Amino acid sequence: MFALVDCNNFYVSCERLFQPKLYGKPVVVLSNNDGCVIARSDEAKALGIVMGTPAYMSEGLFKQHKVKVFSSNYTLYGDLSDRVMKILASFVPKMELYSIDEAFLDLSEMLYHDLLDLGIKIRKAIMQNLGIPVTVGIAPTKTLAKMANRYAKKRFKDVGVFYAISKELINEMLQATDVEDIWGIGKQYAILLKRNGFRTAKDVTKIPAEWMRNKMSVVGLRLWNELNGVPSIEWEYKPKDKKNICKSRSFGFSTSDISILREAVSNYAAICALKLRNQNSTCRYVNVFIHTNPHKPELKQYQGSITLQCEKETNLTQDIIGYALKGLDIIYKPGGYIYMKAGVMVLDLVTENAVQLNLFDQRDRSKEKQLTATVDKVNTEMGQDTVRMAVQRFERRYRLRAEKLSKKYTTDIKQILKVKI
Amino acid sequence: MDDQTIVFVQGDVPAGFPSPATDYLQKRIDLNEYLVRNPLSTFVIDCSGLSMINAFIAPKAKLVVDKSVNAQNGHIVLAVVNGEFTVKYLKKNKHKCWLVPANSKFSQIEITPEMDFQVWGVVTKIINDPSENRCLL
Numbered sequence: 417m418f419a420l421v422d423c424n425n426f427y428v429s430c431e432r433l434f435q436p437k438l439y440g441k442p443v444v445v446l447s448n449n450d451g452c453v454i455a456r457s458d459e460a461k462a463l464g465i466v467m468g469t470p471a472y473m474s475e476g477l478f479k480q481h482k483v484k485v486f487s488s489n490y491t492l493y494g495d496l497s498d499r500v501m502k503i504l505a506s507f508v509p510k511m512e513l514y515s516i517d518e519a520f521l522d523l524s525e526m527l528y529h530d531l532l533d534l535g536i537k538i539r540k541a542i543m544q545n546l547g548i549p550v551t552v553g554i555a556p557t558k559t560l561a562k563m564a565n566r567y568a569k570k571r572f573k574d575v576g577v578f579y580a581i582s583k584e585l586i587n588e589m590l591q592a593t594d595v596e597d598i599w600g601i602g603k604q605y606a607i608l609l610k611r612n613g614f615r616t617a618k619d620v621t622k623i624p625a626e627w628m629r630n631k632m633s634v635v636g637l638r639l640w641n642e643l644n645g646v647p648s649i650e651w652e653y654k655p656k657d658k659k660n661i662c663k664s665r666s667f668g669f670s671t672s673d674i675s676i677l678r679e680a681v682s683n684y685a686a687i688c689a690l691k692l693r694n695q696n697s698t699c700r701y702v703n704v705f706i707h708t709n710p711h712k713p714e715l716k717q718y719q720g721s722i723t724l725q726c727e728k729e730t731n732l733t734q735d736i737i738g739y740a741l742k743g744l745d746i747i748y749k750p751g752g753y754i755y756m757k758a759g760v761m762v763l764d765l766v767t768e769n770a771v772q773l774n775l776f777d778q779r780d781r782s783k784e785k786q787l788t789a790t791v792d793k794v795n796t797e798m799g800q801d802t803v804r805m806a807v808q809r810f811e812r813r814y815r816l817r818a819e820k821l822s823k824k825y826t827t828d829i830k831q832i833l834k835v836k837i
Numbered sequence: 838m839d840d841q842t843i844v845f846v847q848g849d850v851p852a853g854f855p856s857p858a859t860d861y862l863q864k865r866i867d868l869n870e871y872l873v874r875n876p877l878s879t880f881v882i883d884c885s886g887l888s889m890i891n892a893f894i895a896p897k898a899k900l901v902v903d904k905s906v907n908a909q910n911g912h913i914v915l916a917v918v919n920g921e922f923t924v925k926y927l928k929k930n931k932h933k934c935w936l937v938p939a940n941s942k943f944s945q946i947e948i949t950p951e952m953d954f955q956v957w958g959v960v961t962k963i964i965n966d967p968s969e970n971r972c973l974l
Contacts, residue, residue: 436955437920499877545878545905547957826880835915835922837886837894 417531417554418647419521420561421504421538423497424549424569426517427455430496431486433547434825434833442483446471449666450487450819487821495826499546507538512652520558522651535577555580555589558649559642562599563589563617590618590643601639605632617643661699663687664759670709672754677706678741682807684760685733685740692731692762693792696769699762700729702736704743709756716754720747728777729766732788736762737805872962878905880958882915884924889913892926892939894963895970900924901962913960918946919953924960 423429427445432438442459446452453469463481465474471485478485497516505511510522523531535552542550553565560580567589568578580586596606598617608631614620621643628636641648663684671677681704692699705721722743726735740760791803801808823831873879880902887896892913894900902915914927916936925936925946934948948954 436917436922436957439920502877545875547904829881832899833880833882833922835882835884835924837884837888837924 417523417526417556418558418561419508419523419531419535419538419552419554420514420558420565421519421521421550421552422565423500423517423542424551425455425457426497426548427486427488427493428457428460429548430489430493431484431822432457433496434822435484438484442481443486444478444483445486445488446820447488451666454488485820487819489822489824491824491827492822496546496548500542500548500550503542503545504538507534507541510651520561520651523554532577532579532581535579536575539576550576552577553580554578555586556645557642557647559599559639560586560589560645563593563597566597567592586645587618590621591616593617595620598639598643605636608632659765660761660763661688661691661765662759662761663691664705664757664761666757667755670754670756672750672752674744674748674750677744677748677755677758678807679809680758681706681740681744681760682737682805684758685737686801686805686808688760688762689731689733689736690792692736692765693788696767697765698729698731698768699726699736700764700766701725701762702739702743703761703763704740704747704759705761706744706747706755706758708753716752718749718753720749722747723763731768732784733791733805734784736760737807741807872901872964873903874961875903875905878958879903879961888938888940888943889924889926890940892963893965894924894939895965897966897969899964899966900960901964902958903961904958906959906961908956908959915957915960917953917955917957918948922957927956 428443431443431445438457440459441457442463442465443457444453444460444465445455447454450471452471453465453467453474456465456467460483463477463483465477465483477483493516500517501511501513501519504519504521508521508523509525512520512522514520523529523534526534531554535554539550539552542548551565551568553561553563553568554577555561555564564578564580568576570592572578578589580589594616595601595609595614596603598606598620601609609620612631614623620640623640625637625640628640632639638648665680665684667676667680685702685704688699701723703721703723705719707719708715708717710717724739724743726739730736744758794803795801823833825831825833869876882900882902883897884894884900885897890896894913900915906912908914908927910927910929912927913924914936915922915924916927917923918936923936925938928935928937928945934954936946936948938945
């Protein structure tokens, strides 16, 4: 048996925890740079605010219904997510973090537990310890657990737990789930299934296995097995190392100033380098790109991108920044272009110890590595970017827009909740 | 908060006599451990005001609040009344419930059914900083 635990409207729940007057009121959280709606309270959903809507398009609606709008506060969400996951970990021997607000629990070793009771206990514990509401779906496979979770939210909101224990309950749930709402189905396959007259998840379970394999390849077959109660999706107890790392952002404003672009690009490059080191990888290529605002066709448009090959695989901050800035100098076009986004990507990653030595290498790489390790250590102890390359500067002039950012209530002693008593 | 690294001083010295204290080494006192019993459910808040002065909460104080503790009669609690935070003694019997200040200049609040009331957490430690609460001598 598997359980999927999902925090309800997680980002909104985090904000409400420290601003309780927002319970019962419509609340939304915007993506980075205050771009789109990425989380909604139930009240906001009821107003017809759709996920992913650009914020500027909904401003009227926000004003009219007094919707409380937040910039995303990932420092806060990250800390609360970590707490949720650690509490979950105290209930089960094995779990998989699926996203910032979801985790799969492996219940196969909990044969003698009443799983419905366990689900209720988990929900209660997280509510009591953190004030975050969660929903639990329990079923024989991951896909069904995900479905059970969704079903619980729809049908048993107050209980918050659905345990698909019997054939009848699984069937009831399958019948109530449309094909496009099956986890991991993809748009194309959902259309294909519908065109062939399969409307619900229940219909899919009745399709012959042959048909699934022929029309939807092994992916379809795996899905079919999962829906029929045969676990076919592997467990990932540890997050996989990334194949590419990309850091890119829209600026909080538009600029034609190359010095601001250089500052942004070098900061993004430094983040990529750090991420590489954290997963013990090095990269062979560095890509840098910039572009103007495509939503303003009245302005001169330009998109530039270049990929440079590194002399040798590297994960050193100075190297990645060096290549990124070299690339930027090549693609930057002066003369009235107003840029709104830049990014750095590191590609073709190889694990650090698989790097080949170069006979003609002139640099003392072990020394540079030691320096970088020291800098990393200082930054871990003293805070991110305490020691940095001069070109990264301190002002963050390219900084994101985050006008409605709440406080870092749990990670910065200067920003903790203030109460007048 | 719970991922603290504690550096041990090893008793091995390449030359000379081993330290006689080696066998008696203990972990240095960790205030976090003392102040925070349940790191996962604990939050720190800043509070200001005089209503709890006789409960030893100085005009400016930091409070350690544990959400996992079940609020009992007599606990100091961080409560939410109609959407606003406050810190008071919780007084309750079988029928009624009050928020009681620790200062006679303030009055107690009786919790009525039409109020939106919730105990957010229980105050488990009070941190008063003398430098923030100077007394004029």
